[in-house]
Amino acid sequence: MRERCAPEPSALATRRLLALDQAHVWHPYGSMPATEEPFLVESARGTRLRFAEPVEGAHEVVDGMSSWWAAVHGYAHPALDAAVREQVARVSHVMFGGLTNAPAIRLATRLVELTPDPLRHVFLCDSGSVCVEVAIKMAIQYWWSLGRGRKHRLMTWRGGYHGDTFHPMSVCDPDGGMHHLWSGLLGRQVFADIPPCGFDTPVDPTYVAHLEALLAHHGPDLAAVIVEPVVQGAGGMRFHNPGYLQVLRELTREHDILLIFDEIATGFGRTGALFAAEHAGVSPDIMCLGKALTGGYLSLAAALCTSEIAQGISQGAMPVLAHGPTFMGNPLACAVANASVELLCGRDWAADVARIEKRLLAGLSPATRLPGVADVRVLGAIGVVQLDHPVDVAVATRAAIRSGVWLRPFRDLIYTMPPFVADDADIDAIARAIHAAARVA
Numbered sequence: 508m509r510e511r512c513a514p515e516p517s518a519l520a521t522r523r524l525l526a527l528d529q530a531h532v533w534h535p536y537g538s539m540p541a542t543e544e545p546f547l548v549e550s551a552r553g554t555r556l557r558f559a560e561p562v563e564g565a566h567e568v569v570d571g572m573s574s575w576w577a578a579v580h581g582y583a584h585p586a587l588d589a590a591v592r593e594q595v596a597r598v599s600h601v602m603f604g605g606l607t608n609a610p611a612i613r614l615a616t617r618l619v620e621l622t623p624d625p626l627r628h629v630f631l632c633d634s635g636s637v638c639v640e641v642a643i644k645m646a647i648q649y650w651w652s653l654g655r656g657r658k659h660r661l662m663t664w665r666g667g668y669h670g671d672t673f674h675p676m677s678v679c680d681p682d683g684g685m686h687h688l689w690s691g692l693l694g695r696q697v698f699a700d701i702p703p704c705g706f707d708t709p710v711d712p713t714y715v716a717h718l719e720a721l722l723a724h725h726g727p728d729l730a731a732v733i734v735e736p737v738v739q740g741a742g743g744m745r746f747h748n749p750g751y752l753q754v755l756r757e758l759t760r761e762h763d764i765l766l767i768f769d770e771i772a773t774g775f776g777r778t779g780a781l782f783a784a785e786h787a788g789v790s791p792d793i794m795c796l797g798k799a800l801t802g803g804y805l806s807l808a809a810a811l812c813t814s815e816i817a818q819g820i821s822q823g824a825m826p827v828l829a830h831g832p833t834f835m836g837n838p839l840a841c842a843v844a845n846a847s848v849e850l851l852c853g854r855d856w857a858a859d860v861a862r863i864e865k866r867l868l869a870g871l872s873p874a875t876r877l878p879g880v881a882d883v884r885v886l887g888a889i890g891v892v893q894l895d896h897p898v899d900v901a902v903a904t905r906a907a908i909r910s911g912v913w914l915r916p917f918r919d920l921i922y923t924m925p926p927f928v929a930d931d932a933d934i935d936a937i938a939r940a941i942h943a944a945a946r947v948a
């Protein structure tokens with residue numbers, strides 16, 4: 508009873524809150540009870556996160572992560588705050604079955620305008636993983652509708668990440684995604700080798716031949732090839748030559764296979780192009796968007812497809828796409844997404860990303876000389892320092908906070924994708940913090 512009558516959480520001391528967090532709350536990829544104590548964020552504004560109490564002497568830190576690719580405009584942006592407020596005053600949510608709403612219609616229309624031409628239809632859902640589920644379902648149902656149900660497997664390359672629900676998991680890197688834990692439960696997909704690393708590294712004909720051989724062999728069983736274009740994010744922060752995407756486009760056409768680009772991390776300018784597919788000048792049959800879609804305010808994702816796929820499904824024996832989440836087309840999320848997209852398109856985001864790229868490159872390159880550093884790479888507003896050993900995350904995180912920066916390393920990677928509004932001083936602070944973290948990790 509005492510617990511239930513407890514005062515509002517905001518009135519509880521930080522210590523007490525953290526103890527409750529540890530007792531009751533799962534964190535990403537966490538154990539229970541937690542082995543790691545998270546830091547309590549009290550507020551955030553611009554590029555700064557404010558802790559409830561100082562950590563390592565720092566009350567405020569520069570955000571080097573954009574809350575996992577999402578907060579491209581920084582925090583508490585007046586235009587995004589206003590969009591949420593205005594929409595709350597009208598309607599926060601209303602079901603999408605039989606009803607529609609202006610923010611969702613506007614957003615879908617805008618996404619069709621912004622993405623490559625053949626993408627014309629939009630499925631709005633609640634998270635990236637669900638979006639990948641929908642994209643895969645679209646592909647499989649398309650072939651099933653055409654009477655070609657044998658085509659239901661997927662092909663991808665190793666080193667990828669597509670989300671944590673089961674079908675997305677089946678196309679994540681088999682080692683990174685710990686497929687051995689789930690053998691017998693995951694769809695058995697076709698894996699090509701990891702694409703050769705380096706945006707500027709010339710296309711390797713041996714790797715192209717490898718893709719060719721796999722697609723020729725498995726083509727009759729494949730519904731789609733799904734990849735993250737140009738940047739493999741949570742699977743290892745690796746960049747590849749966009750030429751491989753052109754190769755995949757040609758080969759999937761040749762073998763009657765759909766091509767899905769998962770742009771959930773790369774979309775909305777992060778790699779220096781509005782969508783990473785533009786580096787290759789090719790368009791997929793299905794594209795997944797998420798993360799930065801709402802500027803980091805709310806969870807929302809979109810699967811876009813061509814008219815050919817939409818018609819294929821809608822003229823099949825089951826003429827509907829069999830998916831419909833409760834919070835589909837959520838007006839609040841769509842309203843803030845509209846504001847975020849307009850904010851992005853209304854500013855010279857490409858100049859910001861180019862400036863950040865140059866500054867990150869200058870700041871991080873000297874890290875190649877640090878002991879234990881295996882590689883340093885930068886593309887767009889993404890900077891990566893790869894070590895030759897696993898990072899001690901707790902130690903590295905605290906070292907970064909002592910430098911006044913929030914970083915969240917994983918595996919052997921200390922990396923940043925700062926908000927596009929980060930200024931030169933922010934980027935320099937982030938680069939210094941990455942050095943500091945690499946030295947102690």
Ligand SMILES: *Cc1c(COP(=O)(O)O)cnc(C)c1O
Pocket residue numbers: 634635636637639668669670671735740741769770771772797798
């Ligand atoms: C984050 C991510 C997902 C999953 O999105 P969630 O919103 O976390 O479910 C899928 N694909 C890629 C490329 C991602 O980076």
